[in-house]
Amino acid sequence: MALLINGVLGALIILYPIAVYFGIQYMQPWKIAAFLLLILCIRFVISKFKARVDNSWNRHLLVLGIVYCVFAIWMNNTISLLFYPVLISFSLLMIFATSLFFPPPIIERLARLQHPNLPEQGIRYTRRVTQVWCLFFLINGCIALVTAIWCSFAVWSLYNGFISYLLMAAVMGIEYLVRIKTQAHLK
Numbered sequence: 001m002a003l004l005i006n007g008v009l010g011a012l013i014i015l016y017p018i019a020v021y022f023g024i025q026y027m028q029p030w031k032i033a034a035f036l037l038l039i040l041c042i043r044f045v046i047s048k049f050k051a052r053v054d055n056s057w058n059r060h061l062l063v064l065g066i067v068y069c070v071f072a073i074w075m076n077n078t079i080s081l082l083f084y085p086v087l088i089s090f091s092l093l094m095i096f097a098t099s100l101f102f103p104p105p106i107i108e109r110l111a112r113l114q115h116p117n118l119p120e121q122g123i124r125y126t127r128r129v130t131q132v133w134c135l136f137f138l139i140n141g142c143i144a145l146v147t148a149i150w151c152s153f154a155v156w157s158l159y160n161g162f163i164s165y166l167l168m169a170a171v172m173g174i175e176y177l178v179r180i181k182t183q184a185h186l187k
Contacts, residue, residue: 009043017161020081021153029081033072036084040065057095057106064091082148085160089141096134105130125182129175136171140164 072080108126
């Protein structure tokens, strides 16, 4: 049941830019931020009871999101709602980049869930994939920042609510294809 609730909450968070785009026409900005705050708080409580190996980075992101929502509620203006995707991208960049300096990298940790005895080649590969994600989050965060500051509300919503997810899926898909090709000799 917690998995279903967490999945629904995750989908609502992903739909945040679309909710802002349509919601701002009918309600004050603080109400949208309060709704996101409620979702993040519920996810935080659920994350405390999960039996994951290490989801501390997830809890850190949730706390940062909660603090951001409190700020957005206090500001109660549309512009304060637009920086949430920027915050998430740069936070993920920090988490992934930090894991490169304090190993094991995030992607290696995830890989070891399926392959506890990861060979040296796999360790190098997961480090490179973590670096690719760092680059992605840097570029995505910069574009999200540009859309928040200089673009129309519609462009902000389109990029942060659709295009950025397509780009993320493309990176995942390309990485999967590369992994299949590079690991073909291991089978």
